[in-house]
Amino acid sequence: MKKFLSELRRRKVVKTLVAYVGLSWLLLQVVGVITSMIEVSPLVGPGTLLLLACGLPVAVYLSWHFDISLEGVERTPSLDEEDNPTLKPLGWLRWTGLVSVFLVSCLIGYQYFDSIRAEQQATREGLNTVKLADSIAVLPFTDQSPEKDQSYLALGLSEEITSLLGRSDGFKVSASRSSQILTEKGLTPIDIGRRLNVKTVLTGSVRATGNRLKIRVELLDTETGHTLWTESFLRELKDIFDVESEIGRAVVNLLQDRYIEAGSFESFSSTNSTDAYVMYLKGREQYRKQTTESMKEARKLFEQAVALDPEYAKGYVGLADTLVMLAEHETGFGILQTDIAAALGQQNIDKALVRQPMMAEAYAVKGYISFILNDFDSALNEFNKAIELNPSLSAAYMWKFLALNSLQRFDESLLALQKSQELDPLFQTGSYNLGVALTRSGRLEEAEGVFKQLKQDHPDSTFSHQGLADIYFSQGNIVGALSETQKAVRLSPENQHFVYKLIAQMLQLGLSENINKSKDNPAWKEAIDYYYPNLLILDKDFDALFKHMDFLLAANPEDYWISFEAAWYHAMFGDKEKSYLLLTEKKNLIDDADTFFMPHCSPAIEIAWAEQALGNLEVAHKLIMKCEELMNLQRNSSISYFELDYLAARIYALNGQRPQAIQALSKAINDGWREWWTKHDPLLLSLSEEPKFKELLQFIDDDLEKQKLEALALFDE
Known part of the structure; x- marks a missing residue:
């Protein structure tokens, strides 16, 4: 090593290196001044630096073999040649070494230059894209406080920035709730942005130490994955509203290619009390849980x-x-x-x-x-x-x-x-x-x-x-x-x-037997009691059915819905005269909204049937016309219920239009109507002798029986 260092001094390699570094520094300063004064390619500065860095090994190699000075370039003799006045030219081996050093330096330099060029091109492309970006999702910020107890602040900050950005015209801002759910599922920011169908996402982190906050944000392009903008803020907690506004303003300026002046993008969440803000954020944290207790x-x-x-x-x-x-x-x-x-x-x-x-x-x-x-x-x-x-x-x-x-x-x-x-x-x-x-x-x-x-x-x-x-x-x-x-x-x-x-x-x-098997289940008891009349109907125990309904009628004399239920059972299986009275006598106990409840228009259509049977044709006609009006109103909108077709069948039947009634009923069944009581519906009584009507009823019975067998297999699994 001592001999090598001595040889470096003798060959003046260090002197040459110092001169090379000095000239390189001077050249870089000149390039820096020129590029700041005139518009040149952003690759000029990095390219010059790489060129000088890659030239360093070549300069070292040359300074080992040559003495480079203001007087010219002379070959430096080796130790064996110091006393020889005549120096031989460098041999092919040394020239090959020089060429090798030069080529390796050029290859390394080109690779670095190409990497820088690609990065700058990606940045330029990202900036061009971001100017057209009209959508963003603000992801929940990461809590980086030592105790990990500032999640309310991290989530609250992202929520407030979301609200702030939402006020910008022509700018779609995805809701914080969806961003939070996807973040909790472990998706990457880019995947979250793509799932939410936004062009950019804003991520960030918060670190709170006492009243000091360190906030870091990063804006990403969801299409390329490139970082479009990043910034860090070190502020007091009381200045957090200014930070929110600054972040929002920067994002809008960048993404919408326009300039919003400082102070014109105010956060509405600002308060003079940081304690009040903390309480608010903790309140939002509880609100997001959406439980009674929270x-x-x-x-x-x-x-x-x-x-x-x-x-x-x-x-x-x-x-x-x-x-x-x-x-x-x-x-x-x-x-x-x-x-x-x-x-x-x-x-x-x-x-x-x-x-x-x-x-x-x-x-x-x-x-x-x-x-x-x-x-x-x-x-x-x-x-x-x-x-x-x-x-x-x-x-x-x-x-x-x-x-x-x-x-x-x-x-x-x-x-x-x-x-x-x-x-x-x-x-x-x-x-x-x-x-x-x-x-x-x-x-x-x-x-x-x-x-x-x-x-x-x-x-x-x-x-x-x-x-x-x-x-x-x-x-x-x-x-x-x-x-x-x-x-x-x-x-x-x-x-x-x-x-x-x-x-x-x-x-x-x-499936009454399967229902009865669950009678002892406390969670089912209330519902089974509610459907008790229906179970009696399936068992064909009509005496018990009407006895039960008489008890409910006596116990609830002012409840029209009990009267309606009893009337309906009588209309299908009992005393029709009694059903007429039950339907009509107390109809004033309910208002129009309940009387014409769609899509069945019930109980209005059943009341119309009863009034028609009692000879009150004008009253019946008005009720039928109102039901028809409401039915057409829904049909002319986007509503598509098979109940509307069944209502049409009942209206046509009450009006004596049997072909139209059967056509409407056929459409309802074709679309999915499968009510077991259709064959008992007194409003369709005028169709009872029509062959097509009997065929439709048989289809319902057959399909329900087929599905019953499938359902029994389902319960056996």
């Missing part, structure tokens, strides 16, 4: 948030939202009386809107308050205002669907629901409602696809089985419906709705 806890946390900062608009919205969700309304958790929940919610929404009159979430909750109070037109106005302020607010579209549905504006309701599903495709209730709406529209293949995807996304959910059961039932496949309902019961054995549904399907196939 909603109660969320209410307390939101109340603490507004107590800490009485000017905190987002806190009032969270509190109002939670209060109305606790209502006894069918869409709520059944804790507060609906009118009380609505009044408390409205008080808090009014406070929020005074402080932040442009907050979309506030108008959405305000609309929901109107909805649970059955003021559907006002609800629609508020939902439209919310959507105008935030076109990506999926909850507003979902609630708008409910209001439109209540107004029987089915085509519009389906569009609203599809938009909600587009923004929040993994929301279980949204997927289920979409499947139901498609089923109602007769788009059964699409509906089945929705429910199967729901089953894949949420294998432990009952929603997919409920939806598939409805599809199969609408096709006349009672066994298929029975199988899916059984699966729902296994997943949620205490859910009485599923038990009722299962028993109804079993009754349809005449």
Whole structure:
């Protein structure tokens, strides 16, 4: 080593290297100045650096064999040649070595240069793509705090950025809920983006140490997987709202190729109290769990948030939202009386809107308050205002669907629901409602696809089985419906709705023995008691049936539905004169909405039959005309129920139009109508001698018997 170092000094290699490095540094400075002054290729700087770096081995090799100075270039003699005045030229071996060093340096340099060129090209392509990107999903941020106890902050931050970005026009922002579900399933950010059908995803992490936050964000292109933008923020907790706005502004500027000035993209979640913000985020964490217990806890946390900062608009919205969700309304958790929940919610929404009159979430909750109070037109106005302020607010579209549905504006309701599903495709209730709406529209293949995807996304959910059961039932496949309902019961054995549904399907196939086997099951007792009259009918024990109904009538003299049920049994198997009186005497106990309940238009159509039999033809005609009007209204929309065809058959039969009645009945059966009591329906009595009518009834009996055998095999498994 000592000899080698001595030889380096003698050959002046170090001197040459110092000079080479110095000249290289000077050249790089010149290149840096020039590229900053004029527009040149971004590869000039990296290319120059690589050229100089790759030239270094060549310079070392040359300096070993030659003395390079201002006087010229002379070959450096070896130790054996120092006393020889005449130096021989370098041999072919040394020139080969020089060529080899040169070629290897060029090859390595080219590989690095090509890598840099490809990376810069990918970046340029990414930037060109991102300028056209019109959709994004903000994934739940990762909690990187030492104790891993800041998940509420990490999730809350991504949720707030989602809300902030949703206010940008022409920009689809996927809902936080779906992003969170897919993240919990372990999918990569790129796969999540593709599943949500967005062009970009924003990921990030949060590390909280005391009041200090370190937030890192990264914007990814879901098509190429390239990173489009990354940034880190080190701030105080009190500055988090500025960070939210800065991130949102940067993303919109980058993705939409426009410039939003600082301060013009304000976060509506801002508060002067960091403690209030923490309480709000913890409240949101509880709200997302969607259980009765968590909603109660969320209410307390939101109340603490507004107590800490009485000017905190987002806190009032969270509190109002939670209060109305606790209502006894069918869409709520059944804790507060609906009118009380609505009044408390409205008080808090009014406070929020005074402080932040442009907050979309506030108008959405305000609309929901109107909805649970059955003021559907006002609800629609508020939902439209919310959507105008935030076109990506999926909850507003979902609630708008409910209001439109209540107004029987089915085509519009389906569009609203599809938009909600587009923004929040993994929301279980949204997927289920979409499947139901498609089923109602007769788009059964699409509906089945929705429910199967729901089953894949949420294998432990009952929603997919409920939806598939409805599809199969609408096709006349009672066994298929029975199988899916059984699966729902296994997943949620205490859910009485599923038990009722299962028993109804079993009754349809005449499986009374199988029902009676479950009499001792506490979860089934209530439902079996409810269907007791139907079991008596299957057993043909009509004396017990009418004795039971007489008892219920005496015990509930002001309950029209008991009268209707008793009347219906008498109309089919008992005293028809009594059924006429039971149907008509107390019909004023129910309002029009209940009288003309669609798609059966029942009990109006049965009352019309009774009035017709009693000779009250004008009253009967008005009822029939109203049912026909409602039937045509639904038929002219996207509604496609076989019940509508059966209703048409009954209307035609009551009007004496027997050919049309049989045609409508045939269509209903062809589409899936399989009610066992069709042959006993007194409204179709005028068709009883028609051969085609008898043929249709025989088809129903044969198909139900066939399915009964299939169902028995199902229960034996």
